[in-house]
Amino acid sequence: MKTLVVVDMQNDFIDGALGTKEAVAILGKVKAKIADYRKKGLPVIFTRDTHEEDYMQTQEGENLPVPHCIRGTKGWEISDELLTEGALIIDKPTFGSKELAEHLAGVDGLSEVELIGLCTDICVISNAMLIKAFMPEVRVSVDSECCAGVTPVSHINALNSMKMCQIKVK
Numbered sequence: 001m002k003t004l005v006v007v008d009m010q011n012d013f014i015d016g017a018l019g020t021k022e023a024v025a026i027l028g029k030v031k032a033k034i035a036d037y038r039k040k041g042l043p044v045i046f047t048r049d050t051h052e053e054d055y056m057q058t059q060e061g062e063n064l065p066v067p068h069c070i071r072g073t074k075g076w077e078i079s080d081e082l083l084t085e086g087a088l089i090i091d092k093p094t095f096g097s098k099e100l101a102e103h104l105a106g107v108d109g110l111s112e113v114e115l116i117g118l119c120t121d122i123c124v125i126s127n128a129m130l131i132k133a134f135m136p137e138v139r140v141s142v143d144s145e146c147c148a149g150v151t152p153v154s155h156i157n158a159l160n161s162m163k164m165c166q167i168k169v170k
Helices: 021-039 059-063 098-105 120-134 152-164
Strands: 002-007 044-049 088-092 112-118 139-148
Touching: 002 021, 002 098, 002 120, 021 044, 021 112, 021 139, 044 098, 044 120, 088 098, 098 120, 112 120, 120 139, 120 152, 139 152
Parallel strands: 002 044, 002 112, 044 088, 112 139
Antiparallel strands: none
């Protein structure tokens, strides 16, 4: 069985506080990919970058002093174009989600996990690596056309790094 993981397709990363034109550009492809999985009856899991009001006092806030994805704000929400009722959402306080990897490791018959979303060079790569570490024999893939990085160059660098770690880049 295949599962799709949609990483951090939140308003702040698309066209909000940390949005980019590349993130806006992939929205249609991400929507189509989710619809394809749903049509086939395959699971879709969303992750949601989640920070609290004290974000600026955290290590991440010190290194990236742009408040974003603060719980309960419009920027924290997953794009209305993508989220479907009853979808599994895993909130994560940092780049990678141990909870996501543990959840996937507990799924019987899982043969492939495909990741899409934002940002290729931070949260997509972090979660792909965690999943690969938790389940080395499960195929982990990333659809490069359904991802965007902080910059186009860092997007390509992240894809190349994932290839080196036996993550299939489509």
